[in-house]
Amino acid sequence: MKKIELVVLKLRDFKGIKSLDIQLDGGNAQIFGDNEVGKTTTFDAFLWLLFDKDSNNKKDFAIKTLNGDGSERHNLEHTVEGTFLVDGTAITLKKIYKEKWTKKRGQAIAEFTGHEVEHFVDDVPLSKKAYTAKVNEIVEEETFKLLTSPTYFNEQMKWQEKRQLLLEICGDISDEEVIASNTSLAKLNDLLNGKSLEDMKKIIASKKKHINDELEKIPVRIDEINKMMPETAVDVEKMRTQVAQIEKDIEELQEQKIRVKNGASVLDKQRQLQELEMKRSDLKRTFEADSIQEVYKAQTKLQEVQGNIQIINSKLQQADNNRKFKVDEANQIQNNIGCLTKEMDELREKFYVVDKEQFHFEDNCNECPTCKQSLPDEQVKAARDEAQAQFNERRTMRLADIQREGGTRKEQVEQLNDRLTTLRNEHDAAVEEMNKYQDDLSVQDKELMKAQKALETANSTVKDVTTTNEYKSINLQIEALQAEIKQLNEHAYEAVAGIDEEIVKLNYERKECNNAIAQHANIEASKERIIELEDQQIKLAQEYEKLEQTTFLIEEFIRTKVNMLTDRINSKFKYARFKLFDTQVNGGLNEVCETTYKGVPYGTGLNNAAKINVGLDIINTLSAHFGIQAPIFVDNAEAVTKFIDVDTQLISLVVSEKDKQLRVEVEGQQPILKEAI
Missing domain, CATH: 3.40.50.300 (P-loop containing nucleotide triphosphate hydrolases)
Structure with missing residues (x-):
């Protein structure tokens, strides 16, 4: 602990x-x-x-x-x-x-x-x-709050959390133990079919809601169907015989109409008109066949030359861009050579200055800086020789460094000059290539002018067939036949109009008969639908009754389990008692978790003193459960x-x-x- x-x-x-x-x-x-x-x-x-x-x-x-x-x-x-x-x-x-x-x-x-x-x-x-x-x-935080405040469990935890904690304290009871304790629950396992109680309750609730919704809708649907059914009866066989006769009469009138519209003289005139139109088309096609081919050839040649010019212009532009790149790079190299040459001049000047430097030795440096006594001549000479050797060595190293830097820049200038020579050669090659493309472009411009002129000549040689006497003669014959056909059709129109009026009347009568037949079919379908709905109503009621029986068994299971759990949970506490379900008006069970003391609910009738002592009792049990004081x-x-x-x-x-x-x-x-x- x-x-x-x-x-x-x-x-x-x-x-x-x-x-x-x-x-x-x-x-x-x-x-x-x-x-x-x-x-x-x-x-x-x-x-x-x-x-x-x-x-x-x-x-x-x-x-x-x-x-x-x-x-x-x-x-x-x-x-x-x-x-x-x-x-x-x-x-x-x-x-x-x-x-x-x-x-x-x-x-x-x-x-x-x-x-x-x-x-x-x-x-x-x-x-x-x-x-x-x-x-x-x-x-842990939640555990500490439960163990330090007598009100936390009852006033700040949700009832689901409190219920879960109580189950953890006392240990849950298996479904098999509950079913074994009550013989009336023996069928429950078969009804669950492997599903949990919670899942089955959700399934039942969903099904019952669906059944109730359907049961409420069925009487309304039956009433709507009854209201929509007409009261008058229809002689269906008589209507069908009448429709057959009307359709036969309409078919005869249609044939009569075709005979009037397609008289022998009209058909003959229409056949002659088709022959003349075909003859006119053949004349135009034959007349234009030779000259139009020349136009097509000229157009093809013109397109070929235009394509060649476009290709040459593209190559010319590419060569010019290449030349410009060479010029830009050469200019940059010239700038770099100028900078390096300037640096080489500065290094030569620096070399000259360093090379001319002379060693200087102060003659008054022949006494000891500490005791101020004169130093021996041999010691002074040795110091002068050492200083001069160091001076000469430093100057030699500086001159070598300057020469090395100058050599590096000289190599760079030589490399840049080599590259500059290459660029000039490449620039000249690009210019030469551009001149070649300019020559090709001049040749193609001449070819373009020739192709354009050839196309104009070909178009001018195409003859207009409509100006020939033969074409004009065929047109006059066609116009005369069209006028004759129009006059014959106008005479037939009056006869056809009368037949159409008769057909319209018969179509209306057929529609009325078909409506009556369809109405009769709707009545029969409505009666069958009412029977289906009544059968569905009975089946739904039976299915609802089965769900109610399963619900009763589930609630009986919960009631039995809760009673067993309640006894087990309450045995863990000295004063606090717990209500784990409410009985609803319809006899069903509603899961809850409510603390009571001497039968008085914690939240509705318990005084402060009892609330605190009940909370302390709960803390005693929780402390033992968690092993923490x-x-x-x-x-x-x-x-x-x-x-x-x-x-x-x-x-x-x-x-x-x-x-x-x-x-x-x-x-x-x-x-x-x-x-x-």
Whole structure:
């Protein structure tokens, strides 16, 4: 069993409390104080130190101290420090919440740019990630809140989470155990067919909704069908006989109409007209055949010459671009040669200056700089010889360096001159290539003029067939035949118009008969549809009844399992009891998780004292389950005259009107006044 005890809790400028130290030394304590003195703030500070949240599980609560007008007081460090004993080993956690002030470039005054939090473990600064990991090594957040607040389980957890936690504590009951305990559930396994209860409940709910929707729609559909059916009956056979006769009459009138429109004289005239039109087309095709071929040849030649000119122009442009590239590169090389030549001249001048340098030796340097006595002549001569040798060596090295640099630049100039010679040759080759393309272009320009002239000549030789006497004669014959056909058709129009009127009347009569036949077919189809809907209604009702039976078995299973679970869960607690389902008006079950004490629901009728003691009872069981004992903070503890026994550190926050500053009473110690400044 891991044991966590709070030794001391220190607050500095936290939620309006300037300075507060609470020395508990791991013992049970009562913290007395009037409203707004800072009792709950101590619990908020305790939880913020560990998990960045207050006692209401909020992360964005106000930490900073406020001025009298409600504005925030700046440049304060809001600090909470707590020392704990974890299985007898001390560990100190500290967090500092402070403002960030940044001086931007060019500004003399720093600006407020936000907040930051510093984290410490045993005075060692850590990152937020490392600090959180250290806290989690002590205890996980959700578990710690469950073990430190009597109200957290009942007032801040969702009922699904509470139910899941209770099942973890007592252990779940297998479906086989539940079914074995109640013989009426024997059929349930077959009905589930390998599916889970939750999945089957969803399937049943979906099917029942679908069936109900369909059952609601069926009477409406039947009523709509009845309203749409006509009341009058139709003699279908008589209507069909009448339609057959009408269609026969229409067919005869159509044949009569064709005979009138296509009289023998009209057909003969139309045949003659087709022959003349074919003769005119043949004449035009034969007349133009020879001369048009010459036009096609001239057009082909013109297109060929235009293509050649385009190709030569492209090559000429490419050669010119190549020439320009050579010119640009040659100009750049000339510039580089000029720069290198200038550098070589400077190096020659430098070589001349260095070569002319002479060695100078001061004759007054023949005394000791320390004792000021004259040095021996041989020592002075040796020093002069050494200095002159060093001078000559340095000058020789400098001259060699200058010669080496000059040689390097000379080699570069020679390489550039070689490249320049190559570029000039390539430039001349490009110019020669351009001249060749210019000559080719001149030749093709002449060919273009010849091709254009040939096309003009070919077009001028094409004769217009419409100007010939033969073509004109055929046109006159065609026009005469067209006039004759038009006159014959006009006489036939009157007869055809009368036949069309008769056909229109018969078509209307046939439509009326067909409508009557279709109406009869719709009536029969509607009657069959009503029978189908009534059969569907019966089948849906039967299917719904089967689903209801399966639902009853599932609910009976849940009821049995919940009763078994309830007994098992309640056996883990001394005072708290749990209601795990509600019986609905229709007899069904609704899963819940509600804490009760002596039959009174926690959320609707339980007083504060009972709520706190029930919460402590739950913490006792949870501590045993998780194997952790942690300090318990009891807010509004004045409501409880006697706490149930707990095996861990208990810190009670008691409202006391007479205590205008916090008063801490630790078991076995003298009361201490702790002013929350």
